[in-house]
Amino acid sequence: MDLLPTIKLVYPKGLYRLCNWLLAERQLARLIERGETEESLVIAAELYAKQQRALCKEGTQFILSPENFYGSKGLDHWRGPFPLPIESPKAEAEKLWPRVRAAISDSDARKLLDEKTLRVVGELGGFVNLGQTQSSRMDFVRNQFIQAWGRS
Numbered sequence: 001m002d003l004l005p006t007i008k009l010v011y012p013k014g015l016y017r018l019c020n021w022l023l024a025e026r027q028l029a030r031l032i033e034r035g036e037t038e039e040s041l042v043i044a045a046e047l048y049a050k051q052q053r054a055l056c057k058e059g060t061q062f063i064l065s066p067e068n069f070y071g072s073k074g075l076d077h078w079r080g081p082f083p084l085p086i087e088s089p090k091a092e093a094e095k096l097w098p099r100v101r102a103a104i105s106d107s108d109a110r111k112l113l114d115e116k117t118l119r120v121v122g123e124l125g126g127f128v129n130l131g132q133t134q135s136s137r138m139d140f141v142r143n144q145f146i147q148a149w150g151r152s
Contacts, residue, residue: 003028003038007066010042012049014063024066031070041070044078051082093149097142104130120148 004025028041048069052058069077096117103109104127110118121127124144133141 001038001042003032003041006038006042007045010049011045011066011069012052012058012063014059014065015061016063016065020065020067023072024070027067027070027072041078044080044082045069047080047082048078051084054084089150090146093146096149097145100145101138101142103127104133116149116152120145120152123148123152 004021007024007028008021031041032038048064049058052063057063064077068075071078099109099113100117100121103113103121107127110127113121121130124130124141130141
């Protein structure tokens with residue numbers, strides 16, 4: 001495996017400079033000499049990239065430069081852990097809303113909704129009641145759905 005090009009492919013984009021990759025290459029060589037495997041170094045970059053994408057930080061100044069990630073300052077950031085953020089109930093409900101909105105007028109779309117979603121819609125009066133809501137009040141219904149989702 002050609003280590004540096006492989007890592008460059010998976011490492012998250014940031015505002016670091018080209019010289020940071022030269023320093024990272026030296027740091028990677030040191031880690032390999034110490035017995036670290038190339039595979040573990042690549043996997044660490046992949047996990048870090050996945051985490052930073054989930055946090056919407058890719059392409060920003062918040063991405064560690066590759067030489068810092070691989071420990072040039074004595075910190076082994078590359079060892080992780082790289083926890084993914086837990087989605088808030090509000091964000092989860094906002095993602096679901098387009099499917100719920102479609103199910104208000106389409107009984108076939110209701111079959112695709114899970115039990116919790118159906119229960120929350122029931123708390124709001126059910127699909128028939130929501131179907132009678134004027135389109136101008138649909139934002140109000142959406143907000144009620146999001147609040148009810150967070151409570152359940």
